[in-house]
Amino acid sequence: MLATCVWGATFLIIHVAVQYTGPWFFVGMRFITAGLFSALLFARVLKGLTLKEIGAGVAIGVMIFFGYGLQTAGLQTLNSSTSAFISALYVPLVPLLQWVVFRKRPGLLTWIGVALAFFGLILLADPGSVGFTFGSGEIVTIISTLPIAGEIILIGWFAGKVHLGRVTVVQLLVAGLLGFLTVPIVGEQIPEFSWVWVIASVALGLASCMIQLAMNWAQKSVSPTRATIIYAGEPVWAAIIGRIAGDRLPPIAILGALFIVIGSLISELRPPKSSDASAQEKATS
Template sequence: MLHIDPRALFSRQEVALVLITAVWGGTFLAVHIAVQYSGPWFFVGMRFLTAGFISAVVFARVLRGIRPLDIVAGSAIGVMIFLGYGLQTVGLQTISSSTSAFITALYVPLVPVLQWIVFRKPPRFLTWIGAGLAFAGLVLLAGPGSAGLAFGPGEIETLVSTVPIAAEIILIGWFAGKVDLGRVTVLQLLVAGALGFLAMPLAGETVPAFSWVGVGAAVALGAASCVIQLTMNWAQKSVSPTKATIIYAAEPVWAAVIGRAAGERLPPAALVGAGCIVVGALVSELRLRSRRRARAATLPLAGIEGTAGLVHQHGNGTD
């Protein structure tokens, strides 16, 4: 009888990435439920301040040598986290966790397009193909009708949130190698959390009545962000960016599976659209390489490259 050792198919690091990607997918449903008991900005504040305080304990040693550049980087990235995941949380008040997850996945093909606009670095051919597939998927997910696209406030808020999420990734790449990872991780989470609380009066939001569901979800997600961060740093030292991208692309799929188990249902056209978005995200990260370059790519990697590697290496919040 043929026996296949699972260890020959997947390394421990790859299994760890699959597990935490499933956890990421589940966070969409957790937030969707939590914002029924708490205002979105209060929830964002609780979630990221919790993650920031836990990270401060984990990275306590390196915080002593904090530099002005660390503060600038952490603050800039923190603002993008606040805007991106704040708008995403606002959107989750009115749309399903599955829809939110698939729309959020649009940030992957959006990153190289923003790099083109900001740094005049033209995207690769496959990036345009991936962006086109993702846009087609968005149209199907929105449910086009005779009166046009059925974009409600939740879909629009979530769609807009992908811009600061993509900008966050670009900033992480810009500061990579110039700042200390631990210091910036702590600062960006604390800044995002503080801004979440500061946004409450501007949004007309008051402190909600105490709820174990709302507070518990915010604290649990904050703690989960830290655990995921540490797992990513460990696993991505030996998992290639290509494999990591493929694993991460399943995040909205996990969200849909978990959402369906909770009673959410996407119509057939939306499911096709969701599939287009996932395929578009994957295609935008593919690279056409010669045999010589492909052989070189099998050598051990010294760092993380690519969009997905950057965003997940630094742990930012969908997590």
């Protein structure tokens, strides 16, 4: 829950930072910093790095690059609260991508959750007499939820098969390197020096490293379903912090945000199996 609170605060920090630097340069700085921090933590075990771990780190790093890169680009025009609630769509997307990749068919609650989250997204666009207000920021943020969901699936796929520390170092460095390589491709300029983006990138780099380690440690005793429900609190924290900073969502957008959170929670609920129910009945009898 503490990691989720810090996670929610990053939206406002990024929103401020990208007013002083381009999004892709900031992504490069953030994740290179995170990679260097993690390399210091796992320096003793890096010598044992294998090709499989490099492959896993590169795959996850590419997802991090696209996911958080597009999310950062969206925060140039979106306020932190709106971005956080749209980003929460990755929660119901995870089971849908698992269906596509691993043929694990989603249950009824997942479909209900996806429908509620989609309806919430429509309301979050604040429809009015002039129609929906989806701009480029909303669009790239919606797209960013796909690679973020892909990152979660890949982490689950490689969990227990590779050394967590070494893969963490590779994935963070790959995400940072790709961020820097994207700067000239999109025609982004190297920003003028400012303590705003310097402090923000270093702080988020350290936070990204520590949050990842905290999540990996905590999920040894917390089930993925329960952990994802806890993570659904991320946009709520972002909204609270954004509100303190001056974000003002219209009532219909707040209702949409509520639908997204509820949809995310419902999509991760699992009805008890009949065998479990019968076992409980025998135990009580």
